[in-house]
Amino acid sequence: MPLKRYETKLLPVNEQSLRLAEALLRGGELVGLPTETVYGLGADALNEQAVPKIYAAKGRPQDNPLIVHIYESGQLQDLAARVPDRAQRLIERFWPGPLTLILPKHDRVPDCVTAGLPTVAVRCPSHEGARALLRSGVVIAAPSANLSGRPSPTTAQHVWHDLAGRIPLILDGGPCQVGLESTVVDVSRDRAVLLRPGGVTREMLQEALGEEVALGKGVMEPLAETDKPLSPGLKHTHYKPKARVLLFLGEGQALRAGLSAAFDRAAAEGQSPVLLCQDGLAKDLAPRASLSLGTDEQQMAARLFAALREADELGHDLVLLQGVSQQGVGLAVMNRALRAAGFEVRRC
Numbered sequence: 001m002p003l004k005r006y007e008t009k010l011l012p013v014n015e016q017s018l019r020l021a022e023a024l025l026r027g028g029e030l031v032g033l034p035t036e037t038v039y040g041l042g043a044d045a046l047n048e049q050a051v052p053k054i055y056a057a058k059g060r061p062q063d064n065p066l067i068v069h070i071y072e073s074g075q076l077q078d079l080a081a082r083v084p085d086r087a088q089r090l091i092e093r094f095w096p097g098p099l100t101l102i103l104p105k106h107d108r109v110p111d112c113v114t115a116g117l118p119t120v121a122v123r124c125p126s127h128e129g130a131r132a133l134l135r136s137g138v139v140i141a142a143p144s145a146n147l148s149g150r151p152s153p154t155t156a157q158h159v160w161h162d163l164a165g166r167i168p169l170i171l172d173g174g175p176c177q178v179g180l181e182s183t184v185v186d187v188s189r190d191r192a193v194l195l196r197p198g199g200v201t202r203e204m205l206q207e208a209l210g211e212e213v214a215l216g217k218g219v220m221e222p223l224a225e226t227d228k229p230l231s232p233g234l235k236h237t238h239y240k241p242k243a244r245v246l247l248f249l250g251e252g253q254a255l256r257a258g259l260s261a262a263f264d265r266a267a268a269e270g271q272s273p274v275l276l277c278q279d280g281l282a283k284d285l286a287p288r289a290s291l292s293l294g295t296d297e298q299q300m301a302a303r304l305f306a307a308l309r310e311a312d313e314l315g316h317d318l319v320l321l322q323g324v325s326q327q328g329v330g331l332a333v334m335n336r337a338l339r340a341a342g343f344e345v346r347r348c
Contacts, residue, residue: 003056003057003166005165005166005182006166006168008164008165008167008168008169009168009169010170010172012171012173013129013132013171013172018133018171021169024169025138026041026138027050028050028211029043029053029168030043030050030054031043031167031168031169032113032132032159032163032167032169033124033140033154033171033173034130034176035069035130035142035177036125036126036127036130036176036199037176037180037182037198038154038176038177038178038179039144039146039153039154039156039159040140040144041054041057041142041145042142043141044112044138044139044140045068045069045113046108048112050098051112051141052112054141057166057167057320058143058148059149060148061148062117063115063116063154063230064111064143065113065114065115065117065121066115066121066141066142066143067121067122067123067142067182068109068113068121068122068123068141069122069123069124069125069130069139069142070122070124071131071134071135076103077106078104078108078135078163078270079103079104079106079107079120079139080104080122081103081106081107082102082104084103085194086209087101090187094200094346095123095290096124097124097199098182098199099198100121100184100185100196100231101122101184101187101188102121102195103122103187103188104120105119105120116227121175126172126263129173130173131338146159146161146163147162148158151304151306151340152180152181153248153305154175154176154179154302154305155174155175155176155219156170156174158306159203162310172209178198178199178301178302179302179303179304179305179306180198180305180329180332180333181198182199182200183196183198183200183205183332184198185213186198191212192205192211192213193213193215193216193217194213194214194215194219195216195218195231196231197331197332198329198332199301199332201249201328201329201331220334220335220338221343222318222343238336238339238340239308240342241308241311241312241319242312242317243317243318243319244310244344245308245316245340245341245344245345246262246321246346247321247323247325247345247346248346249323249345249348250263250323250347250348251348254348255282255348256284259281259320259322260288261319262320271318272315272318273308273316273320274289274290274291274316274318275288275289276304276308276311276319277290277321277322277347278292278296278300278322279292279295281305286335293307293322296323297324297330300324301332304333304336305336308340317338321337321340321341
């Protein structure tokens with residue numbers, strides 16, 4: 001599809017801008033919108049002429065399915081062929097919120113939304129700006145509002161940087177609270193499978209369901225080129241800045257020594273390295289250049305994508321990224337970190 005050029009408007013979320021966004025969506029156009037996870041690039045999910053514009057604007061591979069955003073669970077009757085009991089329990093516990101469910105697809109959902117899969121990904125966001133737009137009744141298909149492969153946008157300015165001129169409107173709802181894309185769980189089969197970790201953790205899912213939630217293929221390792229991704233974020237290049245990223249795994253003094261040696265070696269070779277790590281580790285490694293990822297995994301999740309973008313803006317060509325435990329939200333952080341690094345890992 002040829003890419004149309006726009007004079008992009010960047011507007012705060014208010015009654016006037018929401019009316020404009022609704023009119024654009026119903027007219028088959030795209031809108032950048034805030035959610036609690038990351039900013040989304042939305043189109044009317046039931047408009048077969050509008051949805052392909054998402055792929056064109058992002059440069060997104062056609063086999064990468066989209067997530068449909070709804071205002072309330074009652075809208076599932078038009079999107080899902082059935083809602084299994086497991087799905088209902090998760091809906092009651094986590095919606096509205098950062099949880100996407102993979103469900104058997106209703107025939108009404110266009111194949112361009114699901115990349116031809118027999119399932120559809122649906123979530124009900126909690127961000128007030130997104131909910132105000134969804135309250136109008138429009139059902140929105142929306143991946144992250146960035147150029148394909150880049151770090152996901154957690155501010156409206158990130159969306160502007162990537163998509164200005166490619167879409168007509170960006171709604172500014174402030175920084176995203178969660179900072180990582182939604183958790184994706186496949187509940188279309190005989191057991192729940194976690195396909196993409198996020199703010200709703202694996203432990204939270206297992207507590208809500210009273211059973212083990214399996215970790216899907218491709219979550220913590222590359223998916224084979226011959227495999228068809230069942231969820232966004234599984235197969236293609238994701239979350240990568242222009243700089244090369246190396247992910248360092250280890251603890252205590254071994255981790256500090258590994259990061260320190262790698263930074264000094266890169267600097268001696270004429271590169272411009274930067275450390276992305278939690279505040280305590282950054283203090284230990286001062287005065288080496290660093291960008292803060294906060295004090296724990298929750299703050300790290302919220303800051304990771306913005307820090308990767310900032311590294312590029314500051315002209316660094318090498319990012320040395322601290323790895324964390326895979327417990328709780330740490331699993332989601334590591335899922336994104338591995339892909340940002342192209343699975344280049346240094347074990348200390």
